[in-house]
Amino acid sequence: MGHITKVFSKLLPSHITFKLSLLVSLVVTFAFTSLEIYKFLDQKSQLTLQINTEQYAQAKFIAKDIQDKINKRSLFISGLADTISPKTMQSEALLLIKLKIALSLQIFFHKD
Numbered sequence: 001m002g003h004i005t006k007v008f009s010k011l012l013p014s015h016i017t018f019k020l021s022l023l024v025s026l027v028v029t030f031a032f033t034s035l036e037i038y039k040f041l042d043q044k045s046q047l048t049l050q051i052n053t054e055q056y057a058q059a060k061f062i063a064k065d066i067q068d069k070i071n072k073r074s075l076f077i078s079g080l081a082d083t084i085s086p087k088t089m090q091s092e093a094l095l096l097i098k099l100k101i102a103l104s105l106q107i108f109f110h111k112d
Helices: 002-011 018-083 086-090 092-101 103-108
Strands: none
């Protein structure tokens, strides 16, 4: 190690010791590395926020679409219920016959 110190001491200006130059380079390296880590974490945070925002917007759009379909189906079923007499509603057999007759209604109900 003594030989390396002599070589470095010839390369470095005489007023800066090897230990001091090593310390300065370590501090600069640590500062640069810390800055790069901070930049990386900041970019990761921004990217995560952007992804979360896009996912929220997409989920909100899908939820609105589902809610619209539920509302349409509810209005349809409510309107259908208004056209069926209370006597037909009380009898499962009559209700099934009425629903089987109307082919356009079969898509809203299971085949059973």
